[in-house]
Amino acid sequence: xxxxxxQRARIETEAQITAIGNRMIDESGVDGLSLRAIARExxxxxxxxxxxxxxxxELLTILIRDAFTQIADAVDxxxxxxxxxxxxALTMLAWSRxxxxxxxxxxxxPIADYEAPRAETVVPGTRIMVTLADLVAESQxxxxxxxxxDVSTVHAAALQPLRDGLDELGLDYGDGVIIETIxxxxxxxxxxxxxxxxxxxxxxxxxxxxxxxxxxxxxxx
Numbered sequence: 001x002x003x004x005x006x007q008r009a010r011i012e013t014e015a016q017i018t019a020i021g022n023r024m025i026d027e028s029g030v031d032g033l034s035l036r037a038i039a040r041e042x043x044x045x046x047x048x049x050x051x052x053x054x055x056x057x058e059l060l061t062i063l064i065r066d067a068f069t070q071i072a073d074a075v076d077x078x079x080x081x082x083x084x085x086x087x088x089a090l091t092m093l094a095w096s097r098x099x100x101x102x103x104x105x106x107x108x109x110p111i112a113d114y115e116a117p118r119a120e121t122v123v124p125g126t127r128i129m130v131t132l133a134d135l136v137a138e139s140q141x142x143x144x145x146x147x148x149x150d151v152s153t154v155h156a157a158a159l160q161p162l163r164d165g166l167d168e169l170g171l172d173y174g175d176g177v178i179i180e181t182i183x184x185x186x187x188x189x190x191x192x193x194x195x196x197x198x199x200x201x202x203x204x205x206x207x208x209x210x211x212x213x214x215x216x217x218x219x220x221x
Contacts, residue, residue, distance in 0.1 A: 014052055016042060021063050022102065029101045030111055033059060057114055060105075064116055065124050067102040071095045072127035085135050085221035086213055089188045092128065093212050096192050103196055107189055126169065133166070133173055133181045139221065140177060187215055 003011070020041050024032040033056060039049040053059045071092060078091040096103040105111075106125070116125075162178050173181075194200050195208055204211065 010052070013042070017049070017052055017059075018062055018066055021059055022066065025063060025101045025105060026099065027101075030060070030105065033063075035059060060111065060114055061117060061120055063102075064106055065121055067099070067106045068121065068124035068127065070099075070102075071106075072124065072131075075128050075131060079131070083135070083138075085132065085139070085184060085219075086216045088128065088132060088135065089184075089212050089216050090209055092188060093192055093195075093208060096196050097208070100196050103192070107193060108197070123169075126165070129181065129185055130166075130169060130171065132185060133171065133177055136181050136184065137173060137177045140180070184216075184219055184221065187219060188212075191215055 017038055020038050021033060024034070024037070035049050035053060035056060036046050038053075038059075039046045042049065053062065074095050075088050075091045078087050081087075156175075159175055159178055162182070166173055166178070191212060195204055195211075
């Protein structure tokens with residue numbers, strides 16, 4: 001169906017709002033977001049912006065969804081050239097370096113008095129984890145992984161919420177895949193957060209990739 005001029009104008013304005021919001025996040029973090037400032041940049045009155053974004057919370061949702069989509073697209077692009085857990089992890093790390101405040105927006109401390117609507121953020125927010133689960137399942141297919149995927153010490157009920165979440169996304173993985181995916185995911189997110197938020201102290205700028213590769217190698221991936 002051909003878009004009408006009004007529809008095209010709306011799409012373009014929404015894209016401008018997202019771009020300006022991303023720049024505000026990049027420059028000043030969440031505290032720098034302002035619908036009034038966005039209106040000034042667009043050259044319109046504040047009330048005009050509210051026709052596209054009704055509140056700061058709605059703007060946050062748009063930017064969170066966009067950040068999840070951008071990092072997942074980067075991962076997918078990298079995996080097209082080399083399909084491995086290490087590629088996934090290194091791509092996430094590189095994206096976090098390029099967009100530290102957007103990384104904090106989606107993987108940092110929850111924003112006070114804001115709750116992301118599941119209907120709008122679950123699918124984009126779980127794309128990379130689903131991809132990781134696919135990679136783990138591929139690596140386990142026909143491999144001797146009993147030592148790494150023994151889930152006998154994990155209470156069955158502990159994995160049920162994750163089984164339910166995967167089922168919601170139309171995926172069906174065994175407990176071995178689920179627990180190994182969690183193990184890798186926690187290691188990757190934890191390492192990137194440690195680096196981005198200065199938890200390890202200074203001196204890692206030139207060795208981040210080597211450190212990540214070492215952690216993934218330690219996990220046997």
